[in-house]
Amino acid sequence: MNTIKTIYNKEMRRVLFDLKMVFGLFIMPILMMVLIYGIMGFMAFTMFRDIEEHKSSVYVYGAPDKFIDMLEDSDNGGVVSKVTDKSELDNLKDMVIAGDVDYIIEFPDGFLEDINSYKEGDKVPQVKTYYNPSEDYSESAMDKYSPLLEEYRLDLLEERVGTLDAVSIFTVNSDNDEAKLQDDSKAGGKMLGMVLPYIISILLFAGAMSLGSDSIAGEKERGTMATMLVLPVKRSHIVYGKLLALMTLSAMTACVYGAGMLASIPVATTLMSVNGMKLSISVVQAILLLVLVISMVFVYVAIVAALSVFAKDMKEASTYIMPAYLVVIISGVMTMFRSSDTNLFEYFIPLYGPAMAMRNILTQEITNVQLLLTIVVNLIFGALIAFVITKTFENERVMLNA
Numbered sequence: 001m002n003t004i005k006t007i008y009n010k011e012m013r014r015v016l017f018d019l020k021m022v023f024g025l026f027i028m029p030i031l032m033m034v035l036i037y038g039i040m041g042f043m044a045f046t047m048f049r050d051i052e053e054h055k056s057s058v059y060v061y062g063a064p065d066k067f068i069d070m071l072e073d074s075d076n077g078g079v080v081s082k083v084t085d086k087s088e089l090d091n092l093k094d095m096v097i098a099g100d101v102d103y104i105i106e107f108p109d110g111f112l113e114d115i116n117s118y119k120e121g122d123k124v125p126q127v128k129t130y131y132n133p134s135e136d137y138s139e140s141a142m143d144k145y146s147p148l149l150e151e152y153r154l155d156l157l158e159e160r161v162g163t164l165d166a167v168s169i170f171t172v173n174s175d176n177d178e179a180k181l182q183d184d185s186k187a188g189g190k191m192l193g194m195v196l197p198y199i200i201s202i203l204l205f206a207g208a209m210s211l212g213s214d215s216i217a218g219e220k221e222r223g224t225m226a227t228m229l230v231l232p233v234k235r236s237h238i239v240y241g242k243l244l245a246l247m248t249l250s251a252m253t254a255c256v257y258g259a260g261m262l263a264s265i266p267v268a269t270t271l272m273s274v275n276g277m278k279l280s281i282s283v284v285q286a287i288l289l290l291v292l293v294i295s296m297v298f299v300y301v302a303i304v305a306a307l308s309v310f311a312k313d314m315k316e317a318s319t320y321i322m323p324a325y326l327v328v329i330i331s332g333v334m335t336m337f338r339s340s341d342t343n344l345f346e347y348f349i350p351l352y353g354p355a356m357a358m359r360n361i362l363t364q365e366i367t368n369v370q371l372l373l374t375i376v377v378n379l380i381f382g383a384l385i386a387f388v389i390t391k392t393f394e395n396e397r398v399m400l401n402a
Contacts, residue, residue: 007241212304
């Protein structure tokens with residue numbers, strides 16, 4: 001045990017007394033988290049504000065004066081232009097595709113005459129609209145101005161039949177202020193669950209990668225590993241001492257990431273309030289995330305250490321570790337686009353299961369069994385890798401680069 005303690009203290013001093021490593025592990029993560037969420041929130045705020053303040057360009061052909069007045073009296077803030085020559089419509093449609101025009105409303109020729117002379121069996125006049133769903137401005141214009149067509153249709157219908165009460169049969173949400181039922185905390189957690197597992201996963205692995213490769217491959221490159229191996233101590237104690245130190249340091253960085261995450265949420269919430277989104281994490285969620293992240297740290301440290309054992313130097317270790325880093329990135333990305341419920345067997349998948357568990361903690365959809373299963377799988381998987389590392393340390397050819 002004394003050997004493990006000595007190795008542990010040596011690794012801790014090596015990192016904590018290095019100002020560059022302290023800055024990279026404990027200060028930079030907070031700055032990165034605040035910066036990332038700040039940029040995301042600012043960009044979302046800018047996008048929504050830009051769309052809201054944009055003056056939609058709306059072109060109308062053949063519309064009756066009453067409908068033109070409705071367009072101009074609306075508070076949508078757009079620029080409405082009348083088209084008198086039908087041949088101009090084809091050119092305007094091309095401009096919609098190009099994003100230069102937002103919305104076109106085309107009334108058929110003789111629209112009011114057909115409405116006033118309508119008899120049962122006659123063809124119902126059709127009003128056509130054109131917009132570009134791939135353009136934010138155009139889609140916004142459609143959302144703003146299409147309800148005016150329905151309002152105008154009801155006005156004409158009321159002129160024809162009198163009061164609409166006799167023909168409306170029923171209404172939908174005409175005075176229902178509670179139609180939208182939403183758990184605001186869950187809605188905010190869903191958004192956090194799209195990006196947070198990805199960010200936390202890659203930052204945790206990046207921290208473990210820098211620590212682990214330097215602790216093992218770096219020692220081999222500097223020649224200090226060979227000196228350590230010839231000492232009259234069990235090599236398994238060297239492994240345990242290094243892994244415990246790496247776990248402690250990585251857990252400390254995980255706490256720093258958590259602090260950075262909590263610090264960045266108010267920034268993102270303030271900037272994204274324009275979209276009505278409220279982001280928050282409860283105390284229980286924060287505790288569950290911390291416990292899960294610590295178990296993930298154990299796995300990440302074990303993976304990095306195992307791959308570093310087979311490298312001759314840090315450059316070679318980085319090459320070996322990069323595929324595992326890509327798997328972590330892909331696992332995080334896969335959680336961003338999941339809409340279905342997570343199956344129980346998915347929590348058995350190393351790297352991917354913990355990322356899904358983080359997402360479900362934030363969306364309040366994880367159960368105690370699922371969380372416990374994820375943590376147990378992490379611990380077992382990490383322990384198996386630690387066992388492999390211990391056996392590898394006994395191989396002179398691998399450890400001494402023979």
